[in-house]
Amino acid sequence: MIPTLQIRRIILCLLNSALIFFTACGSGSETISEGDFSVHIPFLDDAHIDGNFVDWPESYSPIRVISDIYGNAPDSLDMYARFRLGWDREGLLIQAEINDDSIYEDPGKFWNGDGIELFISPSIGSFDIIQISVRPSLELPGSTASVMFYDHRRTDSLKSVIPEAEFCKSLSKNGYRIEGRIPLKMLGINKPEPGMNIAVQIYFNDSDREEDSTNFSLPWFPARESYRNPYAFHKVRLSQSFTTRPAPEVRAYIVDDKKLHLKVLSEKPSKGKQLEVIAGEFKRKFNLQSENDHLFTQSWVIPLKKASCEKSNLSFLKNDSAFFGIEHCLLFRSYEELPEPNRFEDEIRIFEIMDHFRPPPPNAFLFTGSSTIRKWNNLENDLPGLVFINRGFGGSTMNDLNFYRERIVFPYKPSRIYIYEGDNDIARGASPTEFIKECTEFINACRDRIPDSEIYFMSIKPSLSRMRNWKEMQEANRMLAELPSRFDKVHYIDISTGMLNAEGTPNKNIFESDRLHLNDLGYVILSKALWSSLYE
Structure with missing residues (x-):
């Protein structure tokens, strides 16, 4: 028999090398090997989607x-949620x-109200x-449930495959x-x-009052x-058995x-099963304590x-x-005594999560700036053969980029930095001079x-929805074009001219329906404008 201390060392080694989460619960007829921490879900051969669970x-x-x-x-009378997952020859159940x-259910906003x-x-x-x-959707007849993607x-x-799903509902005594x-x-x-893995996350939403947004x-x-x-998910394995x-x-x-x-919750007490939490120097064995008739918990607040x-x-x-x-x-981070962080803090933290699991290579090409960069999802296809990092965060200004440069620019030590800012700066009232001052600070x-x-x-870029700001943007572009003469290793790329028609107005075919953000054709024009600098 392996000594308990040695077992714990083996487990801790696995924990330190694992990627996201770990679960070692028993399974049905199938044995889950040590170190396999996915949630196993069963194959159901004759599942009928009808709102009944037979x-x-x-x-x-x-x-x-x-x-x-x-x-x-x-309170369990107010909100009580539980679920099961399975799979068949078509997909996830x-x-x-x-x-x-x-x-x-909010009649005007589908994403608000009760549902999953x-x-x-x-x-x-x-x-x-x-x-x-x-x-x-209680107003719909029969078992039909409403679905939005x-x-x-x-x-x-994958984007060429249209999202679809089949959902039914049924009323129960309590919900x-x-x-x-x-x-x-x-x-x-x-x-x-069997053996395939996917990633799944589920939220159960409850809104008791119409005025509660x-x-x-x-x-x-x-x-x-x-x-x-992309890491806020459980790993789910298609199996022949189940947890x-x-x-x-x-x-x-x-x-x-x-x-x-920290808090651990369960519907059932520990019943003699020893639980343990390990967080750095903090190590504590515990049993769950009764909070009420249906809930057993244990919690800690640790420096x-x-x-x-x-x-x-x-x-x-x-x-x-x-x-x-x-x-x-x-x-998750919350703030009680400290002031709320910058409005982009959540997005920047997600970049740091990505860096943790997939450290970017040094000397890559860094693309950063506002939504023109953030929404450029086809960078890899539009600019083949390059090693790049996309750190665009929509709605940002040059001031925001300066605020976060210590976290999303300097750590990468990029060989080149491609920046798109100024669009939101000018639209929100910054003068061209103020915008250029922020650019100079960044340099x-x-x-x-x-x-x-x-x-x-x-x-x-010129955009249909911001033509009222175009004169100020043109002046900012003129001042941007002068920066290479003032600073070494600074360059200017004109992406605007290719987006204008013969009359000097924006091409209507290169924008999304909001008349602001580029569509695929717009990104083709942007790619061509960058091509010579990228492959020189």
């Missing part, structure tokens, strides 16, 4: 989602049961994410049930087979913003960058310095077997920190 094995225990991101659990004492939100992608870390919102996929071959099938061909999986949301994986954070003993729910978040809040979450994973063990773990960079900071990097400023 097709699902009674032995398949549903997963209860108990609390919000902070570990706050609503879901069955969800929600007890809700007041079902509200699913996010699926081919794998953890993939940006080919599809967001699916499902409402019970938001397609975040970036791969062209409603949802059952659905999501074809996996949208993720490039035309023939689902903020939904109460219970996430399965303890992270938010899954639409743009029979759902692990306790874990919530963890950081307050004021000083304290780590962040002691938890050492910036250098290690947060790990949870049950009888020396890991059942959950999460990387420090994925932990000087780069000369000090990354002196070998070449800097390329793109001109401000």
